[in-house]
Amino acid sequence: MSLATTKTSKIDRLAELTAKTETSSGASLWREAFRRLRSSKMAIIGAVVIAVFVVVAIVGPWFAPHTPTAQTWRGEVFPNQGKFIGARGENWFGLDHLGRDMFSRMLVGARQTLLVGVVSMLIGLILGALVGALSGAAATLGGRAGRRLDDAIMRVTDLMLALPSLLLAVSVAAVMGQSLTTVMIAVGVVQIPIFARLLRGSMLAQGGKDYVLAARSLGIRKRRIVLTQIMPNSLSPVIVQATLSLATAIIEAAALSYLGLGNPDPAVPEWGVMLSQAQRFFDNAPMMSMYPAVAIIVTALGFTLLGEAMREALDPKLRG
Template structure:
């Protein structure tokens, strides 16, 4: 028997073992998780909140009754005297300090908030997955060099995790300068060690699975096992964490905008910017702060509920 045919038979055997594993555990796990999600009130409420937020973010600019930057009613507002216009028929959320329609700015601002949250999460997810995969592969493949690489990467992530996330994000944003891109990068960098640690730990846990032991017994190279089997089977907790990180990213991005590190153009509506502008007039017009704050809280709650429901649905200890 030739070497090529021997390797082919080994790969076929590995594919057979993997297919059986996926049939009996992988596929059934996802089906069971989806069934549990559909029957979970927490997941349904979270998904409904997220769906509403996404719809508002997508179609909000077309639903807004007025331009978000139009100071149409500036002559009716006197912030120096503490006189503001509250909710009324033409302006459901009232007017801000420049005579702009708060409801229109709220709808348009949802898109910026969603954009910042999603892009920040993707930055952290992609960069963290790369770092975690390199570290996990180095630790799984073994060898003195691999363990050294894993140790160096983990010590760097430990240092990043030791710093308060908001403080780290503020420091990065302050160094890079005031812009919306800066906020996304700063919040994304904060998420990197979380995803890296999670993927690396999941890969190490998968390294002792039966299908890995079977593959090694068949003589399959460790590198192939890591890339084609261990890594794909380690992504479930990372996907769940991505959902939870969206909530954190939205809150931290709003915090940076609140601190004045977000979009340098204050006319562009974004919930964090709106909250920052409203703090000066909280005594006379508290609802200017309430609307964007409630939007941030409810949106973060939706992602948190769905993420927690996904975590419980995929947890083998909670499956009955």
């Protein structure tokens, strides 16, 4: 039997054993994590909050009792500008300063808030994962060129992390102009270095595992090890961070809208815009601010609780 045939046989055998081990251990890992999540009150509360938010965002606009942009009761508001018209039979959350139904605007605004949060998170996740994977692969594969590339990428990432996230988002939004797309991109850019650093660190940690050393000892190419072994096993913390980043994205998007960098059309309901509009009437109409503020806080709390529960469920130090 030739040396090449023997080497190929060893590689195939290692791949077979690795596949079996990954199938059993990987399945048990996620099964155990899911079991821990089901028994976690924090995870259940977070999942319920998120489920309610998503359902409201999807079906809410069809169940809104009134048109959210229509100033139907404008005549009732302007003669009494110093008095907030609160909850009543036809307006469950009362009216805003222009005579629009607050309950309808909250329902429709949930979809805009969810859209901004999810798209922003996906921008940060995809671009950050690409940057982190490139840096982690360069550092793992070794070589002078790889280390230089890794150092260059990480220095840029460190520079972005050194800036306060909201200040960085405001800077990006100010450069691009006022729009809902600008808010998504600005918040997404803030998330990029977080995902990049996390994935790179996870890949470096996986690079020292026994299965990587075994694969290298059998002569498997480093590139194949990185793509088929290290990368898949490094994604768990990134998935958890994506859940946590949704909460951050919603808050930062609301902050940009509050600062007037969101949708240029103030008539379009979005919780951050509604909060910005209500600040002028806080003394006489505090409930106009309370509704969107509480909605943002509770939604962000739901994503945070679920993300923290997932982190604990996937932490090998906490698995019994």
